[in-house]
Amino acid sequence: MWRHTGHVWIGVSRLPYTPISARSAVNLITRPLIAVNSSSTLSTFTCRSSSSRFSKRGFSSTARTRTVATGNTTVKATAIHSRNEDMGAKGAHTVDTSSRLQNIRRLMRQSGVDAYVVPSEDQHSSEYLAECDMRRAFISGFNGSAGCAVVTLTEAFLFTDGRYFLQAEKQLDSNWVLMKQGLPDVPTWQDFLHKKLPEGSKIGIDASLIAAQDAESIAKKLEPLGSKLVPVPQNLVDEIWSDRPARRLNTVFHLDEKFSGQSPADKIVKVREEMKKKKAKAVVVTMLDEVAWLFNLRGSDIDYNPVFFSFAIVTEDKVSLFINTNQVNEAAHKYLDGVVDIHPYESFLPHLKDQANELQLNKDNKIWIGERTSLAVAEAIGKDRYLIERSPLNDLKSIKNATELEGFRQSHIRDGVALAKYFAWLEEQLNNGVELNESQGADQLEKFRSELDLFQGLSFTTISSTGPNGAIIHYSPDPADCAIIKKDQIYLCDSGAQFLDGTTDVTRTWHFGTPTAEEKIAFTRVLQGHIAIDAAIFPNGTTGFVIDSWARRYLWKDGLDYRHGTGHGVGHFLNVHEGPHGIGVRIAYNSAPLKAGMTLSNEPGYYEDGKYGVRIENIVLVREVTTANNFGDKGYLGFEHVTMSPIHKKLIDLGLLNDEEKAWVDNYHAEVWEKVSPLLRNDKRALDWLKRETTPLSS
Numbered sequence: 001m002w003r004h005t006g007h008v009w010i011g012v013s014r015l016p017y018t019p020i021s022a023r024s025a026v027n028l029i030t031r032p033l034i035a036v037n038s039s040s041t042l043s044t045f046t047c048r049s050s051s052s053r054f055s056k057r058g059f060s061s062t063a064r065t066r067t068v069a070t071g072n073t074t075v076k077a078t079a080i081h082s083r084n085e086d087m088g089a090k091g092a093h094t095v096d097t098s099s100r101l102q103n104i105r106r107l108m109r110q111s112g113v114d115a116y117v118v119p120s121e122d123q124h125s126s127e128y129l130a131e132c133d134m135r136r137a138f139i140s141g142f143n144g145s146a147g148c149a150v151v152t153l154t155e156a157f158l159f160t161d162g163r164y165f166l167q168a169e170k171q172l173d174s175n176w177v178l179m180k181q182g183l184p185d186v187p188t189w190q191d192f193l194h195k196k197l198p199e200g201s202k203i204g205i206d207a208s209l210i211a212a213q214d215a216e217s218i219a220k221k222l223e224p225l226g227s228k229l230v231p232v233p234q235n236l237v238d239e240i241w242s243d244r245p246a247r248r249l250n251t252v253f254h255l256d257e258k259f260s261g262q263s264p265a266d267k268i269v270k271v272r273e274e275m276k277k278k279k280a281k282a283v284v285v286t287m288l289d290e291v292a293w294l295f296n297l298r299g300s301d302i303d304y305n306p307v308f309f310s311f312a313i314v315t316e317d318k319v320s321l322f323i324n325t326n327q328v329n330e331a332a333h334k335y336l337d338g339v340v341d342i343h344p345y346e347s348f349l350p351h352l353k354d355q356a357n358e359l360q361l362n363k364d365n366k367i368w369i370g371e372r373t374s375l376a377v378a379e380a381i382g383k384d385r386y387l388i389e390r391s392p393l394n395d396l397k398s399i400k401n402a403t404e405l406e407g408f409r410q411s412h413i414r415d416g417v418a419l420a421k422y423f424a425w426l427e428e429q430l431n432n433g434v435e436l437n438e439s440q441g442a443d444q445l446e447k448f449r450s451e452l453d454l455f456q457g458l459s460f461t462t463i464s465s466t467g468p469n470g471a472i473i474h475y476s477p478d479p480a481d482c483a484i485i486k487k488d489q490i491y492l493c494d495s496g497a498q499f500l501d502g503t504t505d506v507t508r509t510w511h512f513g514t515p516t517a518e519e520k521i522a523f524t525r526v527l528q529g530h531i532a533i534d535a536a537i538f539p540n541g542t543t544g545f546v547i548d549s550w551a552r553r554y555l556w557k558d559g560l561d562y563r564h565g566t567g568h569g570v571g572h573f574l575n576v577h578e579g580p581h582g583i584g585v586r587i588a589y590n591s592a593p594l595k596a597g598m599t600l601s602n603e604p605g606y607y608e609d610g611k612y613g614v615r616i617e618n619i620v621l622v623r624e625v626t627t628a629n630n631f632g633d634k635g636y637l638g639f640e641h642v643t644m645s646p647i648h649k650k651l652i653d654l655g656l657l658n659d660e661e662k663a664w665v666d667n668y669h670a671e672v673w674e675k676v677s678p679l680l681r682n683d684k685r686a687l688d689w690l691k692r693e694t695t696p697l698s699s
């Protein structure tokens with residue numbers, strides 16, 4: 001697997017991704033393992049997004065890379081030139097990597113390594129990268145979100161998964177061999193190192209970009225061959241990347257406790273309680289959303305993710321935050337006064353080294369690092385002095401307090417206002433024969449969202465897709481070249497926003513003309529799965545792995561399925577994807593039971609390549625429920641949906657629903673009307689639309 005542990009979200013799609021590997025492939029059902037629409041021409045383009053003008057804190061203020069399907073039109077990829085072209089990280093065109101490879105090989109020889117690995121990750125194992133961290137894209141020219149480059153002195157290999165085969169084929173120049181991970185006989189990049197490279201190879205790596213755990217297992221396999229991983233102090237890509245963009249240094253502010261509901265001091269107490277259970281002397285926090293959560297701080301160093309570059313160390317009596325201190329505004333400085341010592345970001349590793357020496361570490365008392373913590377961090381602590389286990393902050397953060405949960409409810413009601421305004425507007429435009437493309441739709445939705453209270457920006461790039469584009473799971477429209485939204489096709493819209501009181505992520509599927517019987521059946525099967533999850537009741541200790549099939553069983557009846565997970569954790573005004581829990585067939589979902597207070601998406605779908613995509617996504621909160629019995633004294637859990645947007649009745653084949661399911665739809669719609677309509681009093685179009693879309697099925 002790409003990363004064999006931890007909770008990983010890969011891709012621009014806002015969906016829990018099912019990685020394609022020998023291990024997970026057995027969990028996937030009958031469908032072919034290619035996640036792109038084979039009947040469309042896939043290209044990528046870059047543009048400056050127009051969306052930034054609505055963004056208050058600039059979460060979406062830089063260039064976006066977009067993947068666009070152009071239907072039957074073949075777009076000359078070379079015709080697109082952006083000002084980022086030289087970076088190699090943008091555009092569908094092929095970058096000539098000859099001189100880059102020549103340069104890096106010169107440095108490889110100087111460093112005495114035979115191969116050099118360029119992973120996708122940054123130092124914090126972030127899902128989304130800042131531009132300066134897109135090293136693999138720079139060296140290879142391939143800018144998909146998942147992949148790893150291995151450069152030898154004579155060859156260059158790019159490893160990626162099924163979602164990106166077409167894109168990589170298009171973008172890689174003749175210097176590169178595309179390694180299609182997931183196909184038979186194609187090794188993962190990790191296995192490639194011991195299976196394909198000659199014995200006695202010295203394989204260079206930037207220790208800050210590879211998980212300690214990964215490095216450990218790779219080293220073990222290399223050892224019998226006399227090969228080894230060699231940490232190279234300077235990142236060789238950075239050395240040759242002359243116009244590498246600087247890191248963003250945006251303002252870091254503190255989130256008022258009326259939104260966060262808990263002080264950093266309280267959170268630190270909880271972290272120390274977890275440390276005690278493991279006899280750990282310290283916890284090192286390397287994930288950016290975990291640092292942000294711990295101190296109630298937010299920033300905007302990475303698009304869509306209200307995080308900032310930082311590390312933290314919590315010991316039994318000290319808390320240290322490593323951050324570019326200039327970024328922290330005065331109020332935040334004051335807020336943290338007496339709670340945490342603030343140090344420069346660059347001093348993190350040396351500081352950690354000193355601290356590890358000061359603490360009395362032994363085989364029972366170690367420093368706790370998370371599963372995705374880098375080799376560099378592990379090495380700073382020293383061999384046998386660290387414990388690798390899921391970060392306690394990951395678990396603590398996933399259980400929202402009452403304030404955060406109420407924020408989720410309220411922000412989703414407001415979000416429902418923007419959705420109602422948008423869908424009503426869109427329908428009217430299409431009925432009036434106005435020609436609108438997918439990107440114009442996305443922009444209008446963002447405009448409505450930007451008018452909402454506490455809005456901070458989008459939580460990811462809006463997926464606004466008509467017809468066949470909806471079947472491309474990681475699609476997002478390119479403003480310069482995307483499809484016109486068609487009245488007689490299914491329209492799928494997956495979008496979300498960041499608010500001070502919560503993060504939203506919602507998918508709705510519409511048909512503004514007359515859907516076919518086949519489309520209605522697919523939609524209804526998806527809806528039945530959605531309802532099954534929403535209404536699920538299960539004992540404490542149950543994982544998302546166990547209930548995933550509840551979402552699929554109705555599709556399975558018809559021999560249908562979907563190639564992504566059913567649900568992911570959602571941050572509170574933090575990353576739209578977070579762990580450790582989720583609903584899906586990946587075995588990792590079996591390691592984190594669902595607990596009261598967790599937030600999740602519920603998003604089954606169905607995709608008919610070349611025709612349409614269907615997805616229905618709500619955010620749900622996990623909560624305790626009262627049952628007639630309490631077998632095993634475990635307590636029972638269920639979900640509370642917070643997303644407030646109608647589910648398209650026109651696409652429902654009523655003949656497939658039982659009475660309970662029909663009642664669910666009617667009850668949900670009554671709730672949407674009750675909560676959203678009071679906020680739409682000044683918008684007759686949206687109010688009329690909401691009224692119509694939320695009337696009972698039988699009316």
Ligand SMILES: [Mn+2]
Binds near residue numbers: 014568601617
């Ligand atoms: Mn989602």
